[in-house]
Each structure stands twice: as C-alpha cells, then as structure tokens.
Amino acid sequence: MTIAHKLSTIQKADNIAVMSQGALVEQGTHNELLSHGGAYARLVSSQDLERATRGRQDETGELSDEDLAEEDDQHFRKLALKRTVSTTGSVHAQHDEPDVTETMGYGLLKCLVLLIKEQPDLWYLYAITAVVSILGGKSLTTCTSKHRSLTYSTTGGTLAVQAILFSRTFNVFQMTGSEAVSEGDFWALMFFIVAIVNWFIYFSLGCVCNIISQKVTRRYRLELFQNTAKQSLAFFDKEHNATGAITSRLARCATDLQELLSANAGLVITNIVTTVSCSILGIAYGWKLGLVCTFAALPPLLLGGYYGIRISTKLDEDTTKRFSSSAAIAAEAVAAIRTVASLVLEKTIIDEYERRLSAVATRSTKALSVTMFFYSLTQSINFLAMALGFWYGGKLVSSGEYTTEVFFVVFIAIILGGESVASFFQYSTSISKAIPAANYIFYLRTQTPKSDDYDDYSAPKKSQDEPASVTIDSLEFAYPSRPRAQVIKNINVHVPAGKFVAFVGPSGCGKSTMISLLSRFYDPSSGAIIINNQAITELNPREHRRRIALVQQEPVLYSGSIRENVSMGVIESAEPTEPQIEAALQSANILDFVNSLPEGLNTPLGNRGTQLSGGQRQRVAIARALIRNPRILLLDEATSALDTESEKIVQAALMEAAKDGGRTTIAVAHRLSTIKDADTICVFQAGKIVEVGDHASLIAEKGTYFEMCKGQALDKATT
Secondary structure (H helix, E strand, O other): OOOOOOHHHOOOOOOEEEEEOOEEEEEEOHHHHHHHOOHHHHHHHHHOOHHHHHHHHHHHOOOOHHHHHHHHHHHHHHHHHHHHHHHHHHHHHHHHOOOOOOOOOOOHHHHHHHHHHOOHHHHHHHHHHHHHHHHHOOEEEEEEOOOOEEEEEEOOOHHHHHHHHHHHHHHHOOOOHHHHHHHHHHHHHHHHHHHHHHHHHHHHHHHHHHHHHHHHHHHHHHHHHHHHHOOOHHHHHOHHHOHHHHHHHHHHHHHHHHHHHOHHHHHHHHHHHHHHHHHHHHHHHOHHHHHHHHHHHHHHHHHHHHHHHHHHHHHHHHHHHHHHHHHHHHHHHHHOHHHHHHOOOHHHHHHHHHHHHHHHHHHHHHHHHHHHHHHHHHHHHHHHHHHHHHHHHHHHHHOOOOOHHHHHHHHHHHHHHHHHHHHHHHHHHHHHHHHHHHHHHHHHHHOOOOOOOOOOOOOOOHHHHOOOOEEEEEEEEEOOOOOOOEEEEEEEEEEOOOOEEEEEOOOOOOHHHHHHHHOOOOOOOEEEEEEOOEEHHHOOHHHHHOOEEEEOOOOOOOOOEHHHHHHOOOOOOOOOOHHHHHHHHHHOOOHHHHHHOOOHHHOEOOHHHOOOOHHHHHHHHHHHHHOOOOOEEEEEOOOOOOOHHHHHHHHHHHHHHHOOOOOEEEEEOOOHHHOOOOOEEEEEEOOEEEEEEOHHHHHHHOOHHHHHHHHOOOOHHHO
C-alpha cells in the first residue's frame, strides 16, 4: 500500500485509489483511470512531460515494461548511491579534518583570572565573597566568666572555635551547684553567639553567590549562543557539532562555570582557610600532639576524602557506561515505537534489553568487589586517625604533660576538623568541569567566520529593492569537511533579472549545494557569485539575505501560531498587517484551509509544526517566503510535498509573481513538470552543467534532459 504524489512511481500498481476532500472519487488501474478522463487523468496531465517526447516515441515505440523496470532500477540505484556517499562522506570527514581541539589549553588559575578580569561589574561581589568566606574560617573570640577572663585570638574557623568551646565545657561537668549552672549558661551563650555569626556569614555568602551565579549563567549562556549562531555552516557540518552536542554545551558550560564562580568558590575558600587555621590552632595549643595530628593524621584524612570522592565519581561513570548499551536500546525502541509495534517486535526488544541488563549485572558485581575494598578503606581512615590521636594524646595526659582541655582542643580541631575539611574534594568535580567549559568559551571566541558582520543591523539599502540579476562565474566548491571532494566544478550561469531558472539533475549532482552557495551558507573555493555587479562575498550576510527567500524541501516551522510563523518572514521589525499575511497564504494556496480552522491564523502549530501535514507545512513555509517580497526566490524542491493540484496552483502563483520582472526565481526540482515553463533549465551531472536551454530546446537535443523526461512519462496508454 503506497501513498504518492509522483505518479510515475505508482503507475504499475494493481489498484489506484484517487482521493479528494477525504473521499474516494476513483479506483482502478492506471490505464482504466486514464480512459475515464476523470480526476486521475487530470493529475496525469498536470505531471505529463511525454507530449514533448512523443515524436521519439512514435519512432521507437512505446516504452516496454522492461524499459520502465530499468528506469526504476536506475532510480533506486541512485538513491542507494546517495545514501552510501552520505554515509561514507561522514567517515571521510573524520579523517580529512584535523583533530578536534576545542580548547585553549588554559589551566585553572589562568581561567579564573581571565573570567574575573572580564567581569568588572561583579568585582565588588567577588570581594564580598572572599571576605565572608575568610570570616567563615577566621574569628576573634573573647570569652569571659565570673571566675576568669579568657581572651584569645584564634585563626581557626567555626570548627576551631567549636574545639575551644567544647574543651571548656568539659570543665563544667566537674563542677556542682550554682557554679555549674552559671558556667553552663555562659558556654551555652557562646555556642548561641557562634550560631548567630554562622547564620549571618552563610546567609550573606548564599545571597551574594546567588547573584553572581545568575549573572554569570546569563552572561556566558548568552555569549555561547551568540557565538554559536554566528558560525558558518561548515562549523555545524562537523560530527562533534551535531545538534545534541551543541545543545548540551549551551546547557552545560554556563552551569559548570556557575558552580565554580558562585557558592562553591566561597566554600572552597572556607575549607582551605579552615584546614590551615585548625592546624595552626592545634600546634599553638599543644605542639607535640598538634604536629603528630597535623602531619601524621591529617594527610591520610584528606587523601581518604579525595579518593573517596574519586571512587564514587568513577563508580557513577562506570555504571553509566555499562548501562549505556541498554539505555540505547530503550531510547531507540521508544523513539521508534510505531515501527516496533508494526513489526511486532515488543518481545524481541524486551528480551534484548533484559539480556544487556543481565550482562551489566555480571560485570558490575566483579568490578564492585574491587572498588568497594578501596572505598571501605577510605571510610575507615578517620577512625585510624582518631586511634592515633587518642593513643598519643592519652600518653601525654597520663604523664601530666597535657591537661584534658588542651588535649580536646587539639584533637577536635585537627581530627574532627580534618574530617569535615575532607569534603573539600567534593568540589574537585566542579573544578574539573569548569576548566574545559571555560576553555571552550575562550576557544569559540577565536572561531570567527569569514562572514562575521552579524552585528550590523542597518536598514536595507535602496539597491536591495531593485530587480536582481545573478551571475555565477567559474564557480568551484568543496565542503570544508571534505576538501578533497570537489562538489561544484567550473559552473558558469547568467540569470537575468526577473527570470525563472531551474537546476535539474540526478541526486548528488550539486543542485542543492548551489542553493547553499547562493544563500551564502558557504563561500566558494574559487570563482564568484555576483548579484547586480557586486560579489556577494563583499556584502554583509544580513544585507545579502534580506533580498532573498529560501524554501527548502524539509521546511522548519516553529512552536507558535500560523500568524507568528508567517510573520517571521518579514524583514523589518514591524509586524505585518493581516491583509499581507492573507495574501501570502493565498499565494501559497493554504488560505482556505487556515480560514477553516477554529482559531484561524492563531492556530498553534505545535513543536516543529507537527499539527500540520507535510504539504501544509510546506505551504506555510512558502507563504513565509513570499511575504518577504524577495528580489531572489530560491526553491529547493519547495513543492515536492504538495499534491498535484496544490502544486499546480502554487506554481502558477510563483510564476505570476515573477512575471512583473521584479523577482528572480531559481528552483531545484526532481519533478520536471514543475519547471518545464522555466526560462532556462540547467542540467547538472557530477557537479558540472552538461546542458542549458528551455524545455523545448532541451527536448529537441534528445540528451540527458530528454532521458529524464522520458523516465517520468505517464501517458503511455494514450501515446
């Protein structure tokens, strides 16, 4: 069961059902329907190119079934060849282009200096962050009781202050009566003061860092998108710059910088200050135990924290990799659920998914046994450090060299402080992610395309409203991703202003590449494209594209209403009037359909226009192009998704618009009936033009174009 607009593909069907307005109007074989002279015959007549070739048919006889089969075989071989070239082309692209080095090679310190240096408006916020972070790890504590006055300056952070307070409270438990109550109240007040100070410090740090993170994220995400959008199409042709990869970078890079330059930066500073201050406090209070704990216990604690974080991260990465195979099966099955259901493959997919999960479980069990041994070792180091501290501290207390208070100050400051400080390494992932993110941002700034005048929003010049003549002079081109494969070879074409020129030829011959060059998506390797005596490479890309409109074979519509999508075609910022929109829709033969919708022009199209059929999407795209009133209209298989009747009407509208001499039309087509009225037809083959002329003259030559017309002949029964 086949659906087709191109009738030559279904003329040998056993049964052809002709539908109109949702109803079946005719049914039968190709010859039967032609003899009826009804709707199908009219469709055939619209696509028929055989009349011009009938002279040759009379001499050689009508095409035999074998000839038609051969034509079909050639057609499908060309399609297969195109797919093969497309696939192998991407492989060659990988070998032809240099290694991907999207980095400047900057280290952490240089990245931080450059990032902070270019944000002078945030310097005062960074200063506040630094001061608050240091205050979080540095304090001056004055404690006074009715029995004694204790004034001491500590360079310990919150943990250092806690160590001193805890050691003092131990003496309270040796007191009785009112003295114990009074001392207990005093030290409880000290803890309350520490809580208030901590609340203020971290509240200030959170507020300031949140402001920084929002500004940093907005700035660099906007810059990333701007610099990405400015790149030439050669940038997007690279495999590592696919849509998903670019989208991921836009979301990830700014967030990675945000983690480093906002709250995490403050916490990193706080942890560093705390590590140093706790060590200094411990050595100052009791140098023997302090030195032992600092140099014998603290390093293993820090290393344990570091390797614990690394092992956890690696475990997550390994798990993700192991499950990627099964995840790919699930993603493909869900994305192609219609195909899976139509082929009754549900059980096969589930069995394959289960098999891959079982394999993952087997491999994971072996790997986890080794990983967990080292992970458990990192988790036990803190108790080993405690054992060392209690053992040596107990000896010093038992010998009378240290009091209990001194022991607990040193022990709590270094050992328990070291445990908390080990969490510093959980921010190492932020650092490791932020460095490549910053390098990619700096790298993208250096990738300035040849046509980098995108910031020029000047008004269109008067010359852009004049009819445009196009001259293609000795044009040659190879895609940057495949520099050794020349796609366009010595093309010379002159298109007078207001004329209709068509490019035809087999798939992969360079027709669509010509449209890309005319749109200046790429610059030619050699030669020039000249419009009104000026090479387009001398123009601002915006200035050039203001006077052209492009309708592609696969049009892209955006989420929004029909009105919004058509209005996007207007060059100036002013909104088009409703009569302008309706006129464009009428020219595209879709106004009646739009008016029949409950919401009319305000009908939402859904994501990528999925609420419309392929032909309706293409007509909206044509309306979007026509509302620009372009001087040059580029059509790349623009009517391929339309039915014959709609195509005939749209084609007539396009031809009518071109008759006033104000619009030059350049079209690429496989369906030759759409371009047989063109002023000039250029036949491409292997990147070269092999024939030039109008339809009648090319038919008379009985060359390549004649053979193409013969392959699309439909009126065999009436020859």
